[in-house]
Amino acid sequence: MSADRSNLPALLQLASAALPVGAFSHSLGLEAALEAGVVRDAASAEQWIADYLALALADGEAPLWRAQYAAWLALDENTLLAINDQLVAMRETAELRMESEQTGRSLALWLQALPQLSTFTETHRAMLGRLLPPAYASVHACASAVLDLDERDALQAMGWSLAENLTTAAVKLVPLGQIAGQAMLRRLASQLPAWVETAMARAPTQARNFTPMLGILSAHHETQYTRLFRS
Template sequence: MTALPQLISLLHLASPALPIGGFSYSQGLEAAIDCGLVNDAATAERWICDNLAHVQAQCEAPVWLLLHRAWREQDHASVRRWNDWFHATRETSELRLETEQMGWSLAKLIAQMGWGDDTLQGLLRDMSPVCLPTAFSAACAALQIDARDGLAAYAFNWAENQVAAAIKAVPLGQVAGQRILRGLHGVVLEVVDEAVRRANADPPQLSTFSPMLGLLSARHETQYSRLFRS
């Protein structure tokens, strides 16, 4: 069981109030709405669930765990390697800018809050760019948050941002959004289990195959009317 101080720290990190700009991104959801793939609560839930199960679980989540392990073991070469690897997998300029901006904002916050030692803060400062999974896993390692707990918060925070984007852009009502979030509780747990399996494989089992997301993200870059930056 997570100790109370770590639980409070985790709630702090996963809060939508964390000033890293997550509210301004939809990660392709807005383009899916524009194309008619998402048009109501049911299709929004399916979109978010599919992205969690087939995109997050196969790449970003296991990479997050590998980064957390590297931070905890002070394996700075692996931190840099997985950060650069993840950045290279971002298929469009929007997706790259998103992880760069949010990672930079969180890295800056880590320094301002005094989380972690000088070595951790110095490595975050020296890396350019710093991807969001790198910065979030660093914060969890600095605050002594368990890897599974930290990843669950990371995945749920992603889902929460997606639901907030759907509420604005579909649009959906607040109750519909909460029903979607409640339905994703079990999916988040499955994502964590799958990510642990993939991260612990030798070599790690990572897949970046998500052609629809890449196409929609590229389409969004020239979309005529939009609310979000991705």
């Protein structure tokens, strides 16, 4: 984390599980992986989540998040619209796309309702409104920029939120005890700095989203007979 701690409250709020974006209703393919027997226990659940963070986040969305973060700082609308379209297109199934759009809209509503945020200008608001639909990573990058968060800190906050949400889903689905879940989350969190550095080293044009098993299982989840989660 950067030496300046003045923005720590904003960072903690953005990473909080209490953020009202509806992430708790999505498992991002984990529920289908359990149904298919790909995930069977605590160890395989942890590996699945680690793979998601490394392949879907660090290799895929995070480099594009960085492009959006820079574009929000520069108020570069053409880049914002183009990268947002790419982020939406990278979601391979209806449910994965729905998760990104629903949490993106909810995060935008949260951001617009924050009081005393002079850095969130009318220009930011207008450009955010033209992201149709708004990908979660695009809106998260906007929030990070207007909250004046360090790029690495904000990326780590996004990774933490994803790891925490998927670990909570694993606690319910495997199932796991709360203590076992917290131990898993700690091990995953210890890898976040390396994943962030992977994203920092990758240009937006090098973003890749090669996760065929995730796409297949997510598509199966759309017609899964019983389920707790929306994705």
